[in-house]
Amino acid sequence: MTQTISPNHDLARRLREERLIGGLQHFVGGQWVASSSGETFDTHSPVDNAFLTQVASGDAQDIDRAAQAAHEAFRTWREVSGAERRRILHRIADLIEARAQEIAVLESIDTGQAIRFMKSAATRGAENFRFYADRAPGAGDGQSLPAPGFINYTLRQPIGPVGVITPWNTPFMLSTWKIAPALAAGCTVVHKPAEWSPVSATLLAEIMDEAGLPGGVHNLVHGFGESAGKALTEHPLIKAIAFVGETTTGSHIMRQGAETLKRVHFELGGKNPVVVFDDADLDRALDAVVFMIYSLNGERCTSSSRVLVQEGIYDEFTARIAERARNIRVGDPLDPETEVGPLVHPRHFEKVMSYFGKAREEGATIAAGGERVGQAGNFVSPTLFTGARNDMAIAQEEIFGPVLTAIPFTDEADALALANDVKYGLAGYLWTNDLTRAHRFAQGLEAGMIWVNSENVRHLPTPFGGVKNSGIGRDGGDYSFEFYMETKNIAISLGTHKTAKLGVGQAPKVDKTVVEG
Template identity: 35%
Template structure:
């Protein structure tokens, strides 16, 4: 069933059934390009959450006992469906999140690769036999940790949930996932692919609701064995603290404020083009988005001129419209935040080279913005903008630039541009970040880990490391009968 907008009638998935919820409570889902509702999202009650948890406990028993070859077969079948439905999923995502349809559809296609990678990597979750005393068999086994409670934000409606779902299911865990109430349709469409692929009831449960209520209920339940969260640093610290009170491990992929260092020997035009393309992707609403541009003083004019040119070439509009290259911000909160950060920077002496204001039209649109002469005490230099703001500041010495880059409590992503292998290695060794890109601003890939240092979280998603949090290591010492 769909609405007049082509948006689906969203339901939760609990205990193998698509349900509205115990009381029928809902919240509107708003298209950020029009500020108009396109549908509703059901909100779970405590009883709904208890049903999801009980179902997850039973689902775990079934799924962990399912041979890995059969689990992989089901997950690959789900990946096939994801590929077939990518265009439909992308449209849903654009309606509720705003990003251009090309970005949304590409994201929907990429998650099938995420799922395939983790499904295949489950076959390589090896234990080992350890040489030991005569008559003793000493081994190490890796087993699924148990039911997982996962929480994901709205900025990547397909990619965020799939990272958690694919890792959990590949490891043999069940999962209760609370997706964002702002982008519920995409999450429901993903779950439908697993259901239609034959995933046993209870292995995955999808809920929505009041975030604080849902998180407290799921974390506090004795059913839950692992907490997996992607989101802001303050919320991540809160959830990690709640998990710690009940001695539950957690996986935290939190925010950042990614520095970009453009060294004296870099090509400023190429660097600006690549950095601008990454900056304005998803309207800057990416936790790894480049957001502080530290440029050698000899290159800053050429870099800034090209960056401004790239910003002014961005076509801002409804993500469903042909030619749009940047959609709206996701909600009024984001719009108010980037307005505040821009005004603060200007008040402290920054110069707006282009943009700097919301667009005069319906929707949460803000112009791609480039600022120079931004002082170190501007809020923009210490607070993650999560929007299309690009502050550019000069430096004279690379050690000075690295000190500025590492001065914040975040350590998620960092970027550097240089033509020198030796300088590149200085950047790699000097950056305090878990995700580094040299001479480009690449995103996450299935085959390699992503994660942060310091306040940006702990644990890794992607690559062989992705399954570590979802598996427990069991040492077995077996004295053989003599």
């Protein structure tokens, strides 16, 4: 592992002293508060699993306080003009940019993600707020739908207080991705971040408060899914739940919210294929395949964790992947040279490590990696499985680490069948120079997002989301407003239509003996 000492370490020590020694609290109604119960939990550094900080542990009472605050704030926030919401959201973006290095270092300390990627994550967070800030003035816009004798028009209104539950991988960016459109729409928010990576959520709350967001518009409650999370999904004042995380948890949330008929938006798991045909630009395809599985420690929902390679180029292409995997720099996430840092938590580390034995048992070959790196922390070597079949656990289950499964295919029909033969359908990647095949294959692929001859390059106005077990709903552009807002139709009569008349004639006589009998 690399052990280079960089200026990031000095900043990290200072940030630990300034921000983490006192522990993390909830932010409710514009105030930093401890848990009602006084309970806390500890969080640890993925680098060595040493104590990092103490965190307030929320329960149903804390969630109720936050939901009540969001409910009260909604009465005024929904009336704030789009122009004023735009001003505040741009101010939030300014402060994120001003503190980008601080955000990146804290995120690396908390999650184990390499600092080289966390710098861009902070920048993406600012971009998310700017994008939705500029859409805030038009968030309520609808359509004119004239009909004979009527003028119909629609408008959109914020749904109310919403719950946002975010995951432990790149938590800062993903929090902004959910919270920014909610605020732009006129909703208020109760945010429950993942307990494995709570630090940057606290920083985001500080930034929004400093930017002038009114108290109660954004509320933060730390805690565990089975306590704080469950209370949030069941609370009657919370009108919708936006969740990013694991598929099984999504199904629990749907059940918990059913009693109160909550609207849900889920971005869940994936086992995304990248399909490489023999006519592709193989050098560019190689770069994209390696980047999309080994960057961000492989802990991303859109990672291309299955590579399907045409038979004629399978051996050569997978050999090139293996060579690149063996050369990836694993080490201290604060080192600018590090490409893969430690996995977020010992429990997740053990899960990822368990697939190396499964691969051998099922008959796959470990062409690269497949082992722990170092004796401390949660470091895993970038791994490639070859000789795999699509019915193996390593091809069907979401491993969520720097682990790639390579499967050969014969022709287009075989590739499409393999690509679709999983329960997930979040993203897909296709490499070919055959334009007709590219369109045909992309339209047949069961996934919500498909990139042709590219890695995941996000364009914020486009829809983001999956099919099958990968999610419900779409983020991005106006698609987010469809979730956070209700559409209302108003019909204005021009006075020209005729209304049927009832009760204008003489009522017939009724035989009371028949009625009473």
